[in-house]
Amino acid sequence: MAPLDVPSAILQRRSIKRFRPDPIPQDLLHELLELTVAAPSSWNLQDWRIVVVEEAEQREALCDACYGQGLVAQAPLVFVFAADPTAWERDLEPIFEKAKASGAWPPKVVEYLQQAVPDFQQNLGDRNREYAIKDAMIAATHLVLAAESRGLASCFLNGWEEDAVKRVIGAGEDSQLCVAVIVPVGLAAESRSNPGRLDLEHNIFRDHLSKPYRR
Numbered sequence: 001m002a003p004l005d006v007p008s009a010i011l012q013r014r015s016i017k018r019f020r021p022d023p024i025p026q027d028l029l030h031e032l033l034e035l036t037v038a039a040p041s042s043w044n045l046q047d048w049r050i051v052v053v054e055e056a057e058q059r060e061a062l063c064d065a066c067y068g069q070g071l072v073a074q075a076p077l078v079f080v081f082a083a084d085p086t087a088w089e090r091d092l093e094p095i096f097e098k099a100k101a102s103g104a105w106p107p108k109v110v111e112y113l114q115q116a117v118p119d120f121q122q123n124l125g126d127r128n129r130e131y132a133i134k135d136a137m138i139a140a141t142h143l144v145l146a147a148e149s150r151g152l153a154s155c156f157l158n159g160w161e162e163d164a165v166k167r168v169i170g171a172g173e174d175s176q177l178c179v180a181v182i183v184p185v186g187l188a189a190e191s192r193s194n195p196g197r198l199d200l201e202h203n204i205f206r207d208h209l210s211k212p213y214r215r
C-alpha cells in the first residue's frame, strides 16, 4: 500500500483503543523509528530516549503501570517516549561532528554553539525537564503520523504512573529520565470515530487574544 500523504494521515488519525495482535514486521518498525527521529529538537539535541516495548511480558508490566489500560497489553508495539533533561551535558560533541560533516553547521557556527548551548541549558534550570519533554512530544507526533500513513493505528497516553513506567523500562530510581508520553501502535481492531473539534474561533486568534480567528 502506498503511504498516505501528510494531510490524509493527519485527518484519518484517531485515538484507537483496541488493537489486533498481528505483529509488526521489523522493517516497518525500523522505518517508523527513522521517521520518528527525523523530528526536530531544540539545538538538535535529540534528547528523547525511546523504548520500544515488544515482549508480551513487558507490555503486561507496562499495562499495569498505565493503570491497567488494556490497549497497552494489546498493541504489538508500545513506544515509551522518555526524555533526558541532562542529555546536553554529554551528547553535544557527536551532534556537532555530524552537522559539521554534513556541512549544515560550518565550524564557526559550531564554535559558537559549543558555548551557547551549555549556557542556554544551564540557565534553564528546572525547565530542562520541560524542554526535553517538548522534544520527545514532537518525536512522538512524528511516529503517530508515520504509523497512520503506513496503515497502522495509535493512541497517545498520559495515563501512567511515572515511577512505575521507569521501573518497567529499567531507568534507575534516581535517574533524571522523565516520561513524556506512551504510544501503543498496531493494526486497529475498531473503527475510527471522530469526537470532533471546537470551532476555530474558540481557540485560535489573529494577532491578539481579543480577536478570534475567522476566515
Ligand SMILES: Cc1cc2nc3c(=O)[nH]c(=O)nc-3n(C[C@H](O)[C@H](O)[C@H](O)COP(=O)(O)O)c2cc1C
Pocket (backbone or CB within 6 Å): 013, 014, 015, 016, 017, 069, 155, 156, 157, 158, 159, 160, 181, 193, 194, 195
Ligand atoms: C497527550 C495525550 C494524552 C492522552 N492520554 C490518553 C490516555 O491516557 N488514555 C486514553 O484512552 N486516551 C488518551 N488520549 C487520547 C485523547 O482522549 C484523544 O486524543 C482525544 O479524545 C481526541 O480524539 P482523537 O485522538 O481520536 O482525535 C490522549 C491524547 C493526548 C494527545
